[in-house]
Amino acid sequence: MKIVADGFEFFFEGAKDVFIFDEKDPKKSTFHGAPMKGVDIVAVFPDQYIFIEIKDYTAEADQYDEAKAADTAELMAVCDKRKWLKNYLKYKFRDTYLYRHAEDKVDKEIHYLCLLTFDNALCSTMAKSLRKELPVGRNRRWVRELAKSCHVLNVVQWNKNFPKWQVAVV
Numbered sequence: 001m002k003i004v005a006d007g008f009e010f011f012f013e014g015a016k017d018v019f020i021f022d023e024k025d026p027k028k029s030t031f032h033g034a035p036m037k038g039v040d041i042v043a044v045f046p047d048q049y050i051f052i053e054i055k056d057y058t059a060e061a062d063q064y065d066e067a068k069a070a071d072t073a074e075l076m077a078v079c080d081k082r083k084w085l086k087n088y089l090k091y092k093f094r095d096t097y098l099y100r101h102a103e104d105k106v107d108k109e110i111h112y113l114c115l116l117t118f119d120n121a122l123c124s125t126m127a128k129s130l131r132k133e134l135p136v137g138r139n140r141r142w143v144r145e146l147a148k149s150c151h152v153l154n155v156v157q158w159n160k161n162f163p164k165w166q167v168a169v170v
Contacts, residue, residue: 004170005040006054008115008155013164017044021051021096036095039112043165048109048148049100050165053092055085058117065122086129089114089152093134097146109148115167118154127152 001015012018022038023030032038041052062068064082069075093112100106112134116123131150138145151161158167 001043003041007056007170008054009168009170010041010043010052011166012043012045012050015043015045018042021099032099034099036098037092038099039092039096042096042100045108048111049105051093051096051110051112053089053112053114055089055114056117061118061122064118082126082129086126086133089126089130090133093147093150106144110146112147112150113158113162114150114152115158116152116154118152120154120157123152123154123157 001012001018003010003012003018003020005020010018019030019042020028020040021030021042022040023032025031026033039051039053041050041054043050043052057064064078064085066075066078069078097106097110100110114126114130116126118126127150130152134147134150136145136147136150153161155167155169158165
């Protein structure tokens with residue numbers, strides 16, 4: 001299955017369904033209308049759901065990189081921006097989970113994939129930070145885990161790690 005969203009084209013081999021989850025058109029069946037956030041895409045497979053959030057920060061990537069900060073004030077600004085982004089990505093997942101729970105569609109493993117236009121190091125840093133707060137895996141008291149996994153990847157990493165789910169810039 002193929003879908004185009006936010007300047008990227010995705011191919012999901014083996015998917016049963018793929019759709020824009022954060023639908024803006026109230027006439028479409030995937031429109032939610034509630035004041036919560038939602039990930040950009042949901043891909044449905046026989047044994048799992050893939051929640052996908054896309055953020056193209058090509059022009060602003062340096063604003064999220066500590067190494068580019070010239071002084072303490074800029075470093076603090078970078079840290080604030082990264083914290084904001086981590087929280088934004090976290091709440092996108094959590095609200096989507098709540099929507100899907102209300103739809104009774106959290107009956108399979110859920111994997112959260114964030115496609116960001118950052119370099120590898122920045123993607124890795126963001127992934128570590130995000131995984132701490134989702135949380136990923138099962139809490140000792142839970143019957144069900146919220147997310148089986150969480151990945152923050154750029155296009156090259158995505159295509160390397162998920163060869164059956166290729167993405168391309170359109």
